[in-house]
Amino acid sequence: MKRFIGFIKKEFYHIFRDKRSLFILFGMPIAQILLFGFAITNEINNVDIAVLDHSKDFETQKIINKLKSSPYFSIENQLDSEKEIESEFKKGKVKAVLIFEPNFSQNLVNKKAATIQTVTDATEPNVANTIANYTSAVVQNYQSQKNSSSGSPASVEVQSRMFYNPELKSVFNFVPGVMTVILMLVSAMMTSISITREKELGTMEILLVSPLKPFQVIIGKVFPYVFLSIINAVVILLLGYFVFKMPINGSLFLLLFESILFIISALSLGILISTISDSQQTAMMLSLMGLMLPVIILSGFIFPINSMPVPMQVISNIIPAKWFIIIVKAIMLKGVGIQYIWKETLVLIGMTLFFIALSIKKYKIRLE
């Protein structure tokens, strides 16, 4: 045990004295999450919208004024018929049209319900989604003010319709995706590099001719990165939660458990890479080409798996990241417990065990 602790201590010295690896470890996750986060921003300002008011009454006017006074929208023009919507969108300036149904205030008083439809140009899906959310928020705000003053509950329903891209992708896609990519990168690449570095510098020769057993060397190499990767995962979740208001609806404990599982599977891949490469450069190229690209392309992070050709869909099943992204999204967004994701978890556990067994089998106890 003392040997093991001594070994781990040495690994931490390596990590903390190498500015480059420190930067990759901690600088990159933060930089990436912020870049992705602000590139896929959910803030909108002064978006041009148009109004198609079929009733032109007191209530609709008040709602329009409310929208006008908000910093988010500027009302570009009033339309007269549905036909104009398409042509407005094609011009490109107007991003959304608000349609008030005929007899809006009458309905609100008589039926206690009235409808506003928001039609958005969803060629930019995230903007469209945000506009729809903001308008409904503004209208709801108006409604609650009105209800509290009059005392008679009446509801305005906001229906949103997306043009051009009805299946909107979630804005919250990127946090699980970036987390997956970073954990994969840090865990697999850093371990494979740190093991091959010992080979390259010749220190592996002395480690072999020592009482240390192969699994002690491997676990000693891997342990610091498990620890640091968990810190990374927490940092990413905190950034997602506080900076980008990414919800964590499910159990945080379960989320961390699944993250650790994924980290271990990535680490075992890193060990596997180190057993087949002799130099740090080979290890890095193998990690980048063999792991990063599939993770980015085939995991569903950027391209939805459903819309891939069938062979690609089949291949995507052997990528641990795919399962991890499904798990993370399910926990964070849907708030589900283990009973809904046990299958994915089992797949991940199976893959991890397989990689660990393979890398221990491939680990060379001699020089050739």
Add this chain to the structure above:
Amino acid sequence: MSIIVHNISKSYKAVKAIDAVSFNVEEGELFGLIGPDGAGKTTIFRILTTLLIANEGNASVSGFDVAKDFKSIRNSVGYMPGKFSLYQDLTVEENLTFFATIFGTTIDANYDLIKDIYVQIEPFKNRRAGALSGGMKQKLALCCALIHAPRVLFLDEPTTGVDPISRKEFWEMLKRLQQKGITILVSTPYMDETSLCDRIALIQNGKILKIDSPENIIKNYEKIIYDVSTRNTHSLIHDLKNYASHYSVYAFGEYIHYIDKNSDFDSTNLRKYLEDKNHTEIEIKKANITIEDVFMDL
């Protein structure tokens, strides 16, 4: 017998690195493997330290078979590879502590053994190993190989890339370690370093040419070598090689070493020949035979 090597052969693909090598090292002996680069010295070290498996033959260290009992050997020997193999980003002290820890010991427990060597690098104990000079690095590497008090020490070219003064110091250290009862197998390409070894094996192209004590190797060399020098060294080599009864001619320091085919060689004839070739300041005298001369003749 501390190290037994019996008919060991090893090939890398088509290249035969060592060919039927056999030698024994006695308990407490300082044994040198002497030969040029590529002679197969490192391969022998790697087989004995269990890093490689021989294609043929068998070997044992402290009674443990190098193939079957590799774990016992790894627990007990000290090994210093040819390439500097310590952690350059760790300080002197951290390196030493690390190697002590993985062998389940402490610096204090075996301080006696490394004291002589460690005091020389102790002033730099907080310096990173990568920032040490070549000689210092080798001293640190030796400390690390010794820290667990091994019975057998393997040193693969420990003095390569080290300045002459540090080299001399290093060999004196080895001599002192030997007096503490440690068996040492050391390799070097420098023939002039062999005098402190109890016995040496001359090795070339994967074959052992001769095994004996350095004194015996020199004593048993039958030919007489002459130091020859004239004003014009360059044409001297050329002219000596054209001398009818020459056996071998090679540059050796400031002299040319000349060996004649005939045992009744008379240097006055050679002097005359050189004078005819317009050489001036001719000097011919019997040379002190060195290991290198013997090696050149093998």
